[in-house]
Amino acid sequence: MFFHNFKYALKSLLKTKETIFWTLIFPIALGTFMYMAFGNLMDQEEMFHSVPVAVVSGKENSELETVLLALSEGEDPMLKVSFMEEPDALKALEEEQVEGVIYTSDTSLLVNESNLNASMLETVLEQYKQIEYVCADIGTNNPGMLPEVVMQLMGDQEYFIETTTSDGCQNEYYNYFYAIFAMSCLFASFSAISRINKLQANVSALGMRRCLSPNGKIVAVTAEYLALLIVHFIIELIVLAYLMLLGVDFGGHYPAIALILLLGCSIGLSIGVIIASIYKLSEGAKMGIAVSIGMLLSVMADLCAAGIKDFIEHHVPVLNRINPAVVISDSFYALNVYDDYSRYTGNMLILSVMAVLLLGISIMILGRNKYASL
Amino acid sequence: MALAIKVSNLVKRYKDLVALDHFNLEVEEGEILGLLGPNGSGKTTTINCILSLLSYDKGEILIFDQEMKPDSYEIKKNIGVVMQNVAVFDEMNVYENIDYFCGLYIQDKNLRKQYVEEAIAFVGLEDYKKFLPKKLSGGLLRRLNIACGIAHKPKLIFFDEPTVAVDPQSRNQILEGILALNRNGATIIYTSHYMEEVEQICTRIVIMDNGKNAAVGTKEELKKMIKNTESISVEILGLAQEDIDTMKRLPHAYSAEYADNHLKINFSGGKHNLVRVLEYLQEKNIPFGRVYSELPTLNDVFLEITGKALRD
Structure with missing residues (x-):
């Protein structure tokens, strides 16, 4: 039964154009735009004229x-x-x-x-x-x-000895690309909302019909979640490959990058599931909430302008620790800049805790299959 | 006869509103039970409680002699539901939709394939297997909705207003389909706003009002429950009030109204009411046009029992 649900969830997702647009085309378009805007600056760190x-x-x-x-x-x-x-x-x-x-x-x-x-x-x-x-x-x-x-x-006199702690790229413009991944992961919430609405009897007729089937709801939820996670993870990998083809250097460490994207997608999906469970709102209103949350968290991770993340770090650092977009983009930064994995590992731990916590809440909400009103 | 459904003393409250007030219902296996009631009478609430989608405050629900709960998966295997709102995936074609819902009940691939094909043939969608729902007309979409609900060959099927917004031809096909399902052994619970549909296919009818069971029986039994047994309408130009009053006093007549050149007299019992009316008109030399004698309809039954029209 799990594979039947999983197979159709995959089919259904791949046929939904909105999923492809918001999570694949939009980040690619934004990445291309940013690359075109920052391309010269990224290639030439100092542009000096006489x-x-x-x-x-x-x-x-x-x-x-x-x-x-x-x-x-x-x-x-x-x-x-x-x-x-x-x-x-x-x-x-x-x-x-x-x-x-x-x-x-x-x-x-x-x-x-x-x-x-x-x-x-x-x-x-x-x-x-x-x-x-x-x-x-x-x-x-x-x-x-x-x-x-x-x-x-x-001769030039050197009074300081420069030692590097990393061979990584510290180009500040790369932060924008890290933030694109954070945003893209959080935008996975859109398809989660759409799919989960079709699972809840108090939200849609389709949900009602599915609730009447002789299967535990947890089976359907798990199958949907796994299908969503796989599709969005692959989409993120495609975005990654595209940006690499453009010339954005993520500094290798691809398995570690894949883990960031996997956990990032999981968090985005869980946020979507939780928003979807607010049954009194229309799907449009839920999407509006998801867009607002995704954009707000991504802007706080320097998606649109540099300095916001640092400002928050200076004044309310805890916000940066619990903002998944910041943690995702910082994980990319940590991988690309530092030679050791300590900062990256810390971030992965935070993302894992968030993912497990949000997933737990999601399953708890969706687990019920009898309602006080429909 | 064994019972497919037994509902005892069901109470469902929405805060101060009592949606179901000690509601009782028995559905025998193999019958087509019509559930009638004006909007807000509690029909859909009843169905949702029976299906264990909705929690209730009091009462007991048994399906095939077993208590119905959200995790009564063995019972659910035998239930099919065709909802008022079309419940299909927009992004999947006709075959995929039916296969998906059938697959929730039937795990054997070959058997499922057979069932899906049979369901497609049953609703006449053979030429539309690869069509997406948005490419189907309203009638075809309803048929797809039905196929999704019955493909797994359930023993108990709920039809909630399945013919809303369907053209007459498709409606007839749907009703014939429901009768065919019943002939194949399925017990049917049917709710509709269309009185003539209920009269056409249901073997027994429950009239609900204010969350209660207002009347239960076959259509003949229900018709016997009301005062009216015959209504006679006569087309007459310019009838005097004196004649109207006289005819109101004819044996078994209990009301007479004259409007728009039509006299309508209602009778309660009696065998030769029409003859008496015509004799009176001839005796008084009153010219008249067309004459109708009508037995009570379910609509009359409904109106008299609930005090309101079905669409109120």
């Missing part, structure tokens, strides 16, 4: 001019230097043709506004002043050391 700067030579300061010219040479130069008279330089600054004007006479800088480029120009001048001071000081007090100091200053 900073245009006007140089006004007030008096002879060939050292600074030499340095500035050196910084404007090469394949990927830091500066794009133009030597001008002061009026022309000020005009260029006003017309935003240059980011700043450097006066070599007093090693000063004039900028229109404080921004990243202005800071960079300021840093260049500050560093020049420091080196100039150091050289002058040593040249006066200890001329013998001067060649050695100059040699040292010519």
Whole structure:
């Protein structure tokens, strides 16, 4: 009897277009859109352009001019230097043709506004002043050391040793793709609502007919749940494969990713079952609740804008622990970034507890087959 | 005769509303029992309680001499239900729908296949096996609904308004089908708003009102329960009040009404009422047109017992 129910639940699900759209086409479309939006940013972590700067030579300061010219040479130069008279330089600054004007006479800088480029120009001048001071000081007090100091200053000095704890990808844009999976898993609730409505005698005529069959309701519920879980799990794997084909790097660990998706689907389905058991609401209203819950939890997991998850983590961290969308997306992050599985395992434990708890509540609600009113 | 269903002192309350008030019912095996009643009389509540879908406050329900409970799976194997609302899967075709519901009762694949084919033939859907429900007309959809309810060859079948919104041709086919099922040994419980259907196929009728059993019997027995035994209608132009009053006093007559050039006299008993009416009209030289003599219908029975029309 279980296999009969299971077979028809599978058939039925695969023929339901809404299931395919919301859980397969929608995440794929959203993923494609995000990939198109972030594609360049993901490929090139730093996109740097030379900073245009006007140089006004007030008096002879060939050292600074030499340095500035050196910084404007090469394949990927830091500066794009133009030597001008002061009026022309000020005009260029006003017309935003240059980011700043450097006066070599007093090693000063004039900028229109404080921004990243202005800071960079300021840093260049500050560093020049420091080196100039150091050289002058040593040249006066200890001329013998001067060649050695100059040699040292010519090279970049590293005062920190960078060690990596992971070989994984820490690209922040990947969080959006993790959140898509979280949303997609939660959207499994839609088909759960649709299927469970057809199992409850107090909700549909079909449910009534099925309740009259000579089988324990738990058999039908289990068969439906398993069919739903398999279909949605496969859909998630298809979405995963598609995003990988697009070039999104999930960093391997595929069995572990599969486990996230399996538990995620289970939670989405259980949420759907619980919503479906609110029998006084129409199917449309139940779907509305499911969409709202799915979207809200996914937005809290940074689906639409980065920073919400961190804000919650800072102020009410417990919300992030119980929000399945956050836990799902964080599990992807943990797999991709950390070399050890401790954070991932913790997340899996949370997801498992949630899945078991929600499934237990679902079965308890659906287990009854006699109603006070129909 | 063994009983298929025995309901004793059934009480069902919805807060302050008493839907079933110490309701009793006995259905004999092999009969077609019509359950009649105006809206809100408790018909559907009764069926849902019998099927153990609905909890009840008091009473006992036995089906085939066994107490009916939600987990009485052995009893449920012998029950088929054709609901008022079509209950099929929209995404599955005719064959798949019938096979699914039949499969909930029949596990043997070959036997199930045979039963499904027989059910399809029974409702005349041979040419529509691969059709999705949305491609079927209202009548064909009703037939699919019936096939899903009876494919497993149940011994006890509930039909709840199976002919609502069905064209006359399909309705006749459905009624003939129900009679055929009964001939094959199934006990039928039939509820309908259509009095003539109940009169046509039911061997016994229960009239429900206010959650109670207002009257039970064959249609002949029910008709005997009411005062009216014959209604005579005569087409007359311009009848004097004096004549109306006189005819009201004819032997066995208990009421006479004259409206729209039609005189209607109701009789309770008596054998030659029509002759007496015609003799009076001839004697008074009153010209008249068409004359009808009608025996009471179930509608009259229903109206007199419940005080309201069936669709109230």
